[in-house]
Amino acid sequence: MSTPLIATRAAGLQSLAAFVPRAGRAYADGRNVDAGPDQPRAVSGLSPYVRHRLLTEAEIVDAVLQRHTLSAAEKFVQEVCWRTYWKGWLQQRPQAWRDYVAARDAHLLRLQQISGLRLGYTQACEGRTGIDCFDAWAQELVATGTLHNHTRMWFASIWIFTLRLPWELGADWFMRHLADADAASNTLSWRWVAGLHTVGKHYVARAENIERYTRGRFNPVGQLNESAAPLTAPPPYARQPLATLPSDDPGTPSALLLTDDDLSAGDLWPAAAPPPRAIAVFRGGIAARSPQPLGAVASAFANAAIDDAMARLRQRWPDSVVVEPEALADTGAQQIRMAEAPVGPGADALPTLPLPVVALRRDWDAAFWPHAMRGFFQLRERIPQILGR
Ligand SMILES: Cc1cc2nc3c(=O)[nH]c(=O)nc-3n(C[C@H](O)[C@H](O)[C@H](O)COP(=O)(O)OP(=O)(O)OC[C@H]3O[C@@H](n4cnc5c(N)ncnc54)[C@H](O)[C@@H]3O)c2cc1C
Numbered sequence: 503m504s505t506p507l508i509a510t511r512a513a514g515l516q517s518l519a520a521f522v523p524r525a526g527r528a529y530a531d532g533r534n535v536d537a538g539p540d541q542p543r544a545v546s547g548l549s550p551y552v553r554h555r556l557l558t559e560a561e562i563v564d565a566v567l568q569r570h571t572l573s574a575a576e577k578f579v580q581e582v583c584w585r586t587y588w589k590g591w592l593q594q595r596p597q598a599w600r601d602y603v604a605a606r607d608a609h610l611l612r613l614q615q616i617s618g619l620r621l622g623y624t625q626a627c628e629g630r631t632g633i634d635c636f637d638a639w640a641q642e643l644v645a646t647g648t649l650h651n652h653t654r655m656w657f658a659s660i661w662i663f664t665l666r667l668p669w670e671l672g673a674d675w676f677m678r679h680l681a682d683a684d685a686a687s688n689t690l691s692w693r694w695v696a697g698l699h700t701v702g703k704h705y706v707a708r709a710e711n712i713e714r715y716t717r718g719r720f721n722p723v724g725q726l727n728e729s730a731a732p733l734t735a736p737p738p739y740a741r742q743p744l745a746t747l748p749s750d751d752p753g754t755p756s757a758l759l760l761t762d763d764d765l766s767a768g769d770l771w772p773a774a775a776p777p778p779r780a781i782a783v784f785r786g787g788i789a790a791r792s793p794q795p796l797g798a799v800a801s802a803f804a805n806a807a808i809d810d811a812m813a814r815l816r817q818r819w820p821d822s823v824v825v826e827p828e829a830l831a832d833t834g835a836q837q838i839r840m841a842e843a844p845v846g847p848g849a850d851a852l853p854t855l856p857l858p859v860v861a862l863r864r865d866w867d868a869a870f871w872p873h874a875m876r877g878f879f880q881l882r883e884r885i886p887q888i889l890g891r
Pocket residue numbers: 533545546547548549550552553581582583584585586588649650651652654655658676680682683684685687688689691692695
């Protein structure tokens with residue numbers, strides 16, 4: 503049954519504990535089935551927690567590997583690493599995000615000027631296309647803040663190839679409504695479906711596949727364009743090296759800046775460092791996901807997740823003052839520590855800060871991101887070795 507999302511680390515840990523016994527064979531066998539929002543699902547439902555790092559990838563994989571061998575839970579671990587791959591890929595190709603943002607904004611402008619485009623877009627978003635499955639999924643997304651992975655693939659494919667709407671508008675629609683809305687996973691998955699990530703390889707939704715994996719809930723036979731060609735891909739993006747992070751003296755009086763991209767940033771605080779002089783929170787990355795208003799579920803989840811993280815930080819460091827980011831220079835701090843901002847709306851919206859920033863990169867990201875070279879395969883090959891460390 504679909505249960506309302508509770509945006510606390512405690513709720514995330516509870517979901518993780520409930521999922522761990524199912525992370526082996528049951529996950530691998532059932533992960534592609536979506537029989538409807540009120541039916542049991544084999545997937546974990548953890549992505550909103552990972553997106554905001556109320557739970558980290560490392561602790562999820564650790565919990566799973568305490569119960570299963572890597573080979574038994576291989577499929578699940580690989581899926582977690584897909585997220586890592588997308589993040590590492592985009593971090594090294596920020597131009598892909600900038601191009602998406604520019605094209606999205608251009609299409610949003612065209613919506614105001616071209617009534618046919620506006621009509622098709624509105625019908626798709628409101629679930630009034632006449633394609634039953636698509637319409638049900640559009641409404642499910644708005645109501646619940648999530649869609650099953652297979653359903654996201656079908657949805658994006660129908661959006662692009664049957665409805666012939668610009669993929670960037672679909673990606674924006676997801677960014678507004680998904681509680682796990684993530685610049686890397688979302689933009690690059692839409693590009694992948696369109697055939698822009700792996701050149702010439704696109705994902706075409708087929709009625710027979712939908713019928714099989716929705717367990718007969720839908721069968722849009724004759725309604726889909728099943729012979730579409732991939733979109734024409736621009737030249738591949740050149741990879742640029744990951745930023746070298748500044749060195750950090752634990753003794754330097756510092757403040758902590760929290761953003762919705764990493765709500766466990768307190769864990770990165772150096773063990774030898776005194777408590778933060780001050781803590782500030784920056785919420786601007788939430789609304790920056792789209793120039794259009796966010797859906798109620800996604801917005802409520804992100805804001806409540808920040809409140810939960812702040813409550814835990816205040817408990818851990820009761821003597822640290824809480825101030826606005828602009829006031830951090832007035833607290834005696836000489837620098838700001840924060841989790842490295844991933845490429846995306848949070849980094850775009852971050853204001854100029856009043857002190858030097860020391861970005862902290864998680865060991866997980868430092869180990870995996872350099873392997874997000876070309877395809878997922880290269881990173882996947884490294885999983886046993888990296889986890890073995
Ligand atoms: C068009 C499209 C858009 C998407 N947009 C997003 C997005 O904005 N944010 C997002 O987190 N994921 C996105 N995904 C990936 C995937 O659909 C979700 O991560 C997954 O559905 C989350 O459900 P879960 O937690 O039950 O996953 P599980 O199957 O239980 O997997 C465990 C974890 O692995 C990660 N994961 C699983 N599958 C994928 C995948 N295919 N790509 C990347 N990470 C994955 C997630 O962090 C997830 O929580 C998108 C996929 C498509 C096809």
